[in-house]
Amino acid sequence: MRKKLRVAAYAICVRDGRLLLARGSARDGTPEWTLPGGGMEHGEDPYDTAVREVEEETGYRVELTGLLGVDSIRRSFRRSFGRTVDHHGVRLLYEGRVVGGELRNEVGGSTDLAAWQDLTDVPGLRRVGLVDTGLTLWRQRPGAGRTALPGA
Template sequence: MRKKLRVAAYAICVRDDQLLLARGPAPDGTPEWMLPGGGMEHGEDPYDTVVREVEEETGYRIELTGLLGVDSRRHHFRRGFGRTVDHHGVRLLYEGRVVGGELRNEVGGSTDLAAWQDLSAVPGLTRVGLVDAGLALWRQRPAAGRFTRPEG
């Protein structure tokens, strides 16, 4: 079994009761909404990762105003030739504030659309689970900075 660790950083940017999201393809190709952010490059600080990724995916320059917490998730899946991968994703979630730039879509990247979505509409969107984890951290601000996934 192959073991894979992926460390990534994402931003929760809320203004006027709207959340900044990017849209990209799910593994089956279906479009789904996600938080702007992504994987760290070797040697890169997670702070720099999220600032870079948000600008790449949305066109906005952001200022990080706090570390909300960490979402750690491990799952197994099959890759080509029946090989099993033990994947561990560690995602750092920061609160961010837009300080410049203009909203635009990413060209030639992992997302195809960036948009502000009403917080009340988020539950009805096709989205990755990290959106809910990030919003829970943003709303609850747990002292330990850890999101606990509901059972089931």
């Protein structure tokens, strides 16, 4: 089984009761909302990754005002020719504040739409689990920088 580690950084940008989200596609092609952000490039600082990714996916320049926490996931995926990949994702979540730019959609990237969504509407959106993790970190601001583990 192939092992893959992916480190990524994301921004939680909340303004006037709305959350900035980007829309990508699930493995089956179904559109789903996610936090703006993405994978680190080799040698890149996670802070710079989040700033770069937010601008690429939304058109906004952001200032990251704090590290909310770190989330880790591990899943197995079937790939082509029946190969299985043991995927371990480490995700750094920052709080961000828009300081410039204009909202626009990404062209030729992993997302196709950027939008502000009312916080009260987020539970009804088709979204990745990272959105809920990010909002939990943003609301609770746990000292250890992680959400409560199931069964804890």
